[in-house]
Amino acid sequence: MNINELIKNIESDRSSKTFNELYGESEADNARQRYRKLITGIRDQEHFSEAENLRVFSAPGRTELAGNHTDHNHGKVLATSIQLDNTAVVQKRNDNIVFFRSTGFPDVTVKLTDKNGNPDLQPKPEEEGTTEALVRGIAAELKQRGCGINGFSANADSTVLAGSGLSSSAALETLLGRIFDSLYGEGKRSSLEIAQIGQIAENKYFGKPCGLMDQAACASGGAVAINFADTACPEIKQINFDPSAAGFSLCVVNTGGSHADLTADYASIPAEMKKVAGFFGKPVLGELGKEIVLSRAADIREEFGDRALLRSLHFFDENERVDAMTAFLLEMEKSATAADKQQALSRYLDLVNESGDSSWEFLQNVFSPTHPEAQGIAAALALTKDFFRKQKLRGACRVHGGGFAGTIQVYVPLDSMNAYRAHIEAVFGAGSVTVLRIRPIGAVELEF
DSSP, X not given: OOHHHHHHHHTSGGGHHHHHHHHOGXXXXXXXXXXXXXXHTTTTOTTSSTTOSOEEEEEEEEEEEEOTTOGXXXXXXXXXXXXXXXXXXXXXXXXXEEEEEETTSOOEEEESBOTTSOBOOSOOGGGTTSHHHHHHHHHHHHHHTTOOOOOEEEEEEEOSOTTTTSOHHHHHHHHHHHHHHHHHSTTOOOHHHHHHHHHHIIIIIIOOXXXXXXXXXXXXXXXXXXXXXXTTSOEEEEEOOOGGGGTEEEEEEEOOOOOTTOHHHHHHHHHHHHHHXXXXXXXXXXXXXXXXXXXXXXXXXXXXXXXXXXXXXXHHHHHHHHHHHHHHHHXXXXXXXXXXXXXXXXXXXXXHHHHHHHIIIIIOOSSOTTOTTOOHHHHHHHHHHHHHHHHTOOOEEEEOTTOSSSEEEEEEEGGGHHHHHHHHHHHHOTTOEEEEOBOSOOSEEEOX
């Protein structure tokens, strides 16, 4: 479609269902305005040819409900896509250049061929840690899988808060993967394959040794329980979960703090877990059981130290929590009475709190040992628990995402949300609390 046709369609009544599903009825109009701004914004851009044949893509961020630092050792996670997303208006190009403009960020231009016209898709050290690396890596992996690759121009905008633990990077990766595949691969790739392509690009090209959980949740849509025992084909189970229908707001609190000096802290978690697995001749903890590790606890302490043992115990306990929390969500869905639903929810929230305690005590990703003065996550957890205690409320909170700095996740009764926001933002600043909505649609090309 051209600009005028696309704007007409997004403003029509028939687009309401799409916007309501993606963003919720209360935010649908704001989303329309955001899309309109993106579309009209290409009118004078030299990178778009006559603003014809435009296509629209969206990929959500994600929030991890359980399974803190388990995916990289072939464990289990419970996660969901959210209403915050990365959106792009896209047009095919007739050359091998990808031009990607995103609001608030420098323009990205990647030439996928060398000066002789041959594919230039190898990792480049100078691109490590950049969007350019992700573009090149995703293009390379799709080409390896038989997808024809060419250029495109994109005008994009992201509402996924950077550094918030909501996976802005995975949202971008799955967006780029879906764009390339839809434009040049006939849209044949499954959500799982799009996720795997994004992970490979982040590992090999961007230079971050992440697991697959973020990309899988962003690509799939809705709440999903994922078992990574077989990373080539992880088991993904869709779950119907709406916290607001159960009487709770699901939110994250951004405690601030820089992630710039935390690479070693993040890398130490999978590394220590894998050292323990290697002690038993296995590559990952997912191939072991808790009792086997406990049987050699003294040897593990002597060989790798206490923290490696504790982090391994967190892995096994967190896997069990994922299974139990998934079971309680399914029980909530199937229960015939309000009392049964409430009981299942209460047990689910108990496990949310247990997950947070385990991340603090065993996983130890609440603050960096190299920056003990910066403990925003610990402070947010303490203030949240104090709020629940003083207000005599049923709620839950846990460490969210990678940890060390960033966000916590909180379940707050709906009628106490405003009071909780005021309580927390008085300490962490206006806008530090973000209410999340579970989005049922993953990375997708939108049809208007």
